[in-house]
Amino acid sequence: MGYFDYSREPRSDITFVDMKSFYASVECVERGLHPLKTSLCVMSRADNSNGLILASSPMFKKVFGKNNVSRSYDLPFDIHTRKFNYSVAWKQGLPTTSEFVQYIEEWARITVIVPPRMDLYIEKNMDIQHIFQNYASVEDILPYSIDEGFIDLTSSLNYFVPDKTISRKDKLDMISARIQRDIYRKTGIYSTVGMSNSNPLLAKLALDNEAKKTSNMRANWSYEDVESKVWAIPQMTDFWGIGSRMEKRLNKLGITTIKELANFNPDILKKELGVVGVDLFFHANGIDESNVHKPYKPKLHGLGNSQVLPRDYDKQADIELVLREMAEQVAIRLRRAHKKCCTVSIFVGYSKFEMKRPIQAQMKIEPTNNTRVLTDHVLSLFRKKYESGAVRNIAVSYANFVDESIQLISLFDDIEHIEKEERLQTAIDTIRNQFGFTMIQKANSLQEASRSIVRSKLIGGHSAGGLDGLK
Template sequence: MAEPRMKLYLQVNEMITTIFKRYVGPEHLLIYSIDEAILDVSHSHSLFGDTMTIAKRIQQDILDELRLYVTIGIGENPLLAKVALDVEAKHHPNGIAEWRYKDVPSKLWQVKPMTEMWGIGRRTEVQLNRIGIYTIYDLAHAEPNYLRHAMGVVGEELFYHANGIDYTDLAEKYVPLSKSYSKSQILERDYDNHKEVEIVIREMVEDIAMRLRREHAETSVIHISVGYSRYSVQKGFGTQLKIHPTDSSKKNNNLCTLYIPKACC
């Protein structure tokens, strides 16, 4: 058993990001998660060489300086790079895999199960199965309008992804119309005492309220989701409540505590 050390993970993530920034500008770097990032190195070839050379240099720098082994996926776009990473690079001896458009029929269409494909989770797979699509090949050869009618915009996007098409430009930053603050926590044991659950929620609310005050912001909606352990016969639930705009942890705590059904514990 190893204790989680999120502070250390974040510090290491920052150190790795510093190495990335030697090879790309901040506008061409997307931190995808605490252990994954997407880099557009097409603007760095004149300085550091071709894409494979840059990938190997980054990999070696991280190994030499941090003693960490990293895997790298290379592609014509973020989608192909991500799938190359997930499907092949993690199993390749040198930890690097390269997928180009010409590899779509021989590699991307052969990905099984479909949930190995970036953007297809279990629920999406079930939806696709219901309309007669069981493989990435089936998805790539389906009628786009049919997919859009059955699944909305997501269906059409999946069609393009199944054909290796992704027009994402990392330099184009998305600015959301509204901003949310959240905090999630996985508990190390089952809680059957309602008051114990309240303590955990109060701590999480206080953290979010502190972040709101730091950003000089207020919230008018609070939302809470509760999940049960994997062996429970009960499903989790979520609920939300509109409130008068505030950044007070005391007000939010009282509202959250009152709004959580006693049956949840």
């Protein structure tokens, strides 16, 4: 069994629950539609040609072959007329026979396109978290995302299933089935469950590689299944932590399967890939030291904000207005973290019609979290690089942090002015924290190009109440 004696490894009874097409399922249930049989997609900014598909039902994915985070102009039909889009079909190599065109248009006519409602999704997520808490303490629950979560049921199995003749594996399956049932009864949403009587990693792998294909949408992978299941994962990119770039690096070492990774020399992996290579070696052997009760908290390496503009911005003044707003918003987050930054970066992506490379620039600065100073640096970077063209994507980020107590002062600085500016900045932050970001706004936020007021009403970057899409 490879390098490891699994009898010496710690064991926990873990269930990993994933809501099936969560956003789309919530929207289907709210409309009295079947989540698995309805063609529905959640689309941000569906009123223009650049709508972003945030989520889609299983039927939508099956019919149109589109995953989440794609654009409305990539669909084989026009979202307004619901007619077949021949230009997209030709670009994507889709058939244009009368039968296929009719098939697409029939489904397009009954496809439901809805705007996101983040407040509703958060409300449903809270309902689901309360269900989890019926089976485990808060300390035993680790939300992985808004639609996924780990539950450590180690201390709960015998309480809910006291029969000593039933194995821990069967008890875990029984409780997981109850959780699925309770979620469906409460929310109408179907869920998929990966289980493991070993560790969280194997529960996640069970969900991704088997549970989604079973009739009851559950699967259990434990140490005993490493050789028969983990090593048999067909595509390396189906393994947690391996993307296309990592796959290429592993291929250069002669590693083309998970089994080969699990039996490779870990010293070579560390030399070629660093600590990540060693982690992948252990994971390929089913070893995972993560703890649901003590989740890893990454160090703060950078703070940033990005957005896709609702239309092409072709006036430099309008672009700079949005950059100013984003520079201020990230500066506020920097002060909340009690940090100052030493690096400022921007990204400006052009409209797809411009055929220009995006602007990427950064500069080293003296430590600061002052909004005015940071805004000046952001605009300076932009003005040095930008000449002309319509812009659609913008990002601002700050990095290389130091403690906010650090202050570099030169002989030419006006100390009194600096202190006055900091007091004003602190007062504004205090008011915004207590009464909301929009309580104090600059006059230019009333301009048409401004995004600050609109974005202050968003949750997770999307509409809270679904007012931005097709009705």
